[in-house]
Each structure stands twice: as C-alpha cells, then as structure tokens.
Amino acid sequence: MHVTRVELENIKSYEHAVFTFARGTTAITGENGAGKTTILEAIAWALFDTLEYSKDDFLRRGAKRGSVRVTFESDLDERLYTVYRDTAQGYYVFDNGLNIRLAEKKTDVGATLRLHLGIEPGTDLKALFRSAIGVPQGSFTAEFLLAPNARKAAFDRLLKVEEYRDGAERLLDTVHLIRERTAEVRERIAGAEGQLARYDELIAEHERIAARARELATALEELEREIAGRVETVAQMDKAELRVSETRSLADRLEVERDAVSRRLSDLRAERDAAAAALERLRAAETDHLTHLKALEQLRNLETERASRDKLRSEDESVARLMVEAKGHVRRLEEALIRAVEAGASVTALAADVNAQEELERERERLRDLRAEALSARARLTRLDAELKELRALHVQTKERTREAEKGRDAEVRLAALESERLHVETTLSQAERAATSLKHLSS
Numbered sequence: 001m002h003v004t005r006v007e008l009e010n011i012k013s014y015e016h017a018v019f020t021f022a023r024g025t026t027a028i029t030g031e032n033g034a035g036k037t038t039i040l041e042a043i044a045w046a047l048f049d050t051l052e053y054s055k056d057d058f059l060r061r062g063a064k065r066g067s068v069r070v071t072f073e074s075d076l077d078e079r080l081y082t083v084y085r086d087t088a089q090g091y092y093v094f095d096n097g098l099n100i101r102l103a104e105k106k107t108d109v110g111a112t113l114r115l116h117l118g119i120e121p122g123t124d125l126k127a128l129f130r131s132a133i134g135v136p137q138g139s140f141t142a143e144f145l146l147a148p149n150a151r152k153a154a155f156d157r158l159l160k161v162e163e164y165r166d167g168a169e170r171l172l173d174t175v176h177l178i179r180e181r182t183a184e185v186r187e188r189i190a191g192a193e194g195q196l197a198r199y200d201e202l203i204a205e206h207e208r209i210a211a212r213a214r215e216l217a218t219a220l221e222e223l224e225r226e227i228a229g230r231v232e233t234v235a236q237m238d239k240a241e242l243r244v245s246e247t248r249s250l251a252d253r254l255e256v257e258r259d260a261v262s263r264r265l266s267d268l269r270a271e272r273d274a275a276a277a278a279l280e281r282l283r284a285a286e287t288d289h290l291t292h293l294k295a296l297e298q299l300r301n302l303e304t305e306r307a308s309r310d311k312l313r314s315e316d317e318s319v320a321r322l323m324v325e326a327k328g329h330v331r332r333l334e335e336a337l338i339r340a341v342e343a344g345a346s347v348t349a350l351a352a353d354v355n356a357q358e359e360l361e362r363e364r365e366r367l368r369d370l371r372a373e374a375l376s377a378r379a380r381l382t383r384l385d386a387e388l389k390e391l392r393a394l395h396v397q398t399k400e401r402t403r404e405a406e407k408g409r410d411a412e413v414r415l416a417a418l419e420s421e422r423l424h425v426e427t428t429l430s431q432a433e434r435a436a437t438s439l440k441h442l443s444s
Contacts, residue, residue: 005071010063046070046083048129055087074116
C-alpha cells in the first residue's frame with residue numbers, strides 16, 4: 001500500500017491542511033510542535049484504528065468536528081481509495097474510480113482495510129503500528145533494550161511467530177499424509193514387482209483365458225441367436241395370448257349383451273301382450289263409446305226438452321196468472337150477472353154480458369188446454385229422470401272400461417279421447433241432474 005495524500009480538517013493544530021506523498025522515501029521535517037506527529041497519528045487513526053488519546057484531545061480547540069481523509073493506492077488492484085473518518089460517527093472507504101462508498105461503519109471498514117493492507121485476521125493492528133510503522137519518536141530501539149522474555153513477546157507478536165508455529169504444526173499433518181501415501185506406493189511397487197516375476201506365467205494364462213473367452217464368445221453368440229429365436233416365439237405367443245384374451249373379453253361382452261337382449265326381448269314381448277290386451281279392451285270399449293255418443297245425443301235432446309219444459313213452465317205460470325185473473329173477472333161477472341138478473345135491466349145490457357161470458361168461457365177452455373200440456377210435460381220429465389238414471393249407470397260402466405283401456409300403452413291417444421269424452425259426459429250429466437232437480441222443484 002502507498003499513502004498518496006492526507007487531508008486534515010480541524011485536527012489538533014491544523015485548521016485545514018493537505019499533504020501529498022510520492023513513491024520512495026519521504027521525510028517530514030519541522031520545528032517542535034509543528035504537527036509532524038499529527039500526520040502519523042491521523043494515518044494511524046484512519047487506517048489502523050489507533051489513537052493514543054481521546055478524540056476530544058485530537059480535535060482542534062474550538063472546533064465542533066474534525067475529519068481525516070487518507071488516500072492510498074492499493075497493492076491488491078493498484079487503484080486509489082480514500083478513507084474518511086471524523087470525530088463524530090463518520091467512517092467509510094470511498095472508491096475514487098467508481099465514485100461510490102465500498103464500506104461503512106467500523107466493522108466493514110476494518111475488514112476492507114485488512115484486505116488492502118494484506119494483514120491476516122486476528123493481527124493486533126495497534127501493536128503492529130506502534131512497533132513497525134509509527135514508532136514513537138526516541139523509542140525506535142526501545143524494544144531491543146527490553147528483557148529477553150519481553151523482547152521475545154514483542155517481536156513474536158510483530159513477526160507472527162505463533163501464527164507460523166501453528167502453520168508448521170498444521171503442515172505436520174501434511175507430512176504424515178505424504179509419508180503414509182509413500183508407504184502405500186512402495187507397497188504397490190513391491191506388489192507390481194512380484195507380479196512382474198510371474199510375467200511369463202501370466203502371459204500363458206492370459207492366452208488360455210483369451211482362447212476360453214473366444215470359445216465362450218462363440219457359445220454366447222449361439223445362445224444369443226437361440227435366445228432371439230425364443231424371444232420371437234415368446235412374442236408371438238404373447239400376441240396369441242393377447243388375441244385369446246381379447247376374444248374371451250369379446251365373448252364375455254357378447255354374452256352379457258345377449259342376456260341383455262334376451263331380457264329386452266322378454267320385456268318387449270310382455271309389452272306387446274299388454275298392448276294387445278289393451279287393444280282388445282279398447283275394441284270392447286268401442287261399443288261403449290258408441291253407446292256413450294248416443295247417450296250424449298240423448299243428453300242433448302234432453303237439454304232441448306228441458307228448454308221446452310222451461311218454456312212450458314213459464315207458459316203454465318202465465319196461464320195460472322191468467323186463470324187467477326179470469327177467476328177474479330168471472331167472480332166480478334157473476335156478481336154483475338146477479339145484479340143484472342135482480343135489477344131486470346134491459347135486454348141489450350144482458351146481451352152484452354152474455355157475449356162477455358162467452359169470451360170468458362173460451363178463455364177458460366184455452367187455459368184448460370195449457371194445463372193439459374203442463375201435465376204432459378211433467379210426464380216427459382218423469383221419463384227423463386228414468387233415462388238419466390240409465391245414463392248414470394252407463395257412465396259408471398264407461399269409467400270402468402276407460403280405466404282398463406288406460407293400461408294399454410299403444411292406446412294412449414284413444415285413452416286421451418275417451419278421457420275427454422268421459423269428462424264431457426260427466427259435465428253433461430251434471431248439467432242434466434241440475435236441470436232435473438230444477439224441473440222437480442218447478443213441477444212440485
């Protein structure tokens with residue numbers, strides 16, 4: 001490492017100072033108290049984390065903060081780096097080429113500086129600087145004047161004697177390993193020499209073994225050809241077995257399908273028989289259907305007769321009213337007739353009353369005819385009640401046959417028609433019952 005520049009700011013007697021150092025030997029001269037030692041102390045504080053007194057004593061009097069910048073050229077990569085440290089907390093290594101901070105804080109900065117200084121981990125930096133780099137003035141030979149044990153301890157620490165001793169002890173393991181490997185090699189060499197003594201025998205044995213190997217190779221070729229033939233036979237047998245398995249699977253599947261088809265055929269035959277029975281029942285119900293149609297026609301006729309009956313009942317009521325009125329008129333006429341007879345009025349007045357009496361007689365005859373028609377309508381109502389009972393019985397039979405016809409799957413369309421006709425018959429029957437009930441009330 002070559003320190004090229006030291007910059008001090010507010011450090012001891014320096015307010016601001018810059019020192020540059022070329023390669024080679026550099027002498028720092030000056031009067032006592034000029035600050036020569038301060039330069040070394042700044043280098044020690046920045047690079048070796050060594051300061052013989054407190055930072056407050058290192059700071060220039062009256063200043064709040066002081067800083068040191070030490071620029072060096074590294075032997076590791078021959079690049080320039082600057083270490084900055086101030087009396088507060090600032091401490092970092094700056095890469096002048098990349099213009100970035102490489103390390104910050106004391107631990108990282110120390111590791112980076114050890115790398116560029118080429119110092120092994122664990123080295124006492126303070127002792128190294130005091131004994132070899134920044135020896136205090138007037139104490140350059142002080143180490144040589146120490147007692148032997150103290151001098152040995154000082155120089156062993158400086159020269160890393162313990163580290164070299166540890167390295168030598170670790171090398172002993174390598175020596176032992178080399179000796180073990182050498183002994184193994186010697187044993188192998190002895191074994192090889194013993195084998196070389198039997199070289200001719202081994203050659204003859206090798207020829208015998210080679211001949212036997214050729215015989216075995218020939219036999220192996222024959223066996224391989226035989227194996228290939230048998231493998232082909234086995235492959236053909238495997239294919240045949242596969243075809244047999246497929247055929248068996250196909251046969252089992254066909255057997256299952258045959259059973260399913262048989263069951264389906266039985267089901268279809270049963271359905272066919274059921275459909276035939278339903279068709280027979282449907283044909284048997286055809287006559288009932290015609291009867292039902294006739295019943296519907298009769299119901300329509302009954303409905304017409306019911307309308308006529310209602311009309312006759314209305315006329316009967318009108319006739320009754322007229323008869324009441326006529327009776328009242330007859331009573332009045334009779335009273336008038338009595339008064340006429342008793343009074344002995346004129347013959348002309350009596351003749352007029354006779355004409356009125358004749359008119360009333362004709363009206364009474366007409367009312368008698370209307371009453372006879374009402375009685376005839378009541379007789380027809382009785383017949384209609386009888387026919388209505390027959391239609392009810394026929395309707396019950398039709399419902400039973402309709403239920404039987406519902407069992408036929410192929411007669412669904414006919415069944416729907418019968419159901420519709422059944423509903424129509426029920427509706428008509430209900431209307432006829434209501435009409436009959438009304439007629440009974442009217443006739444009573």
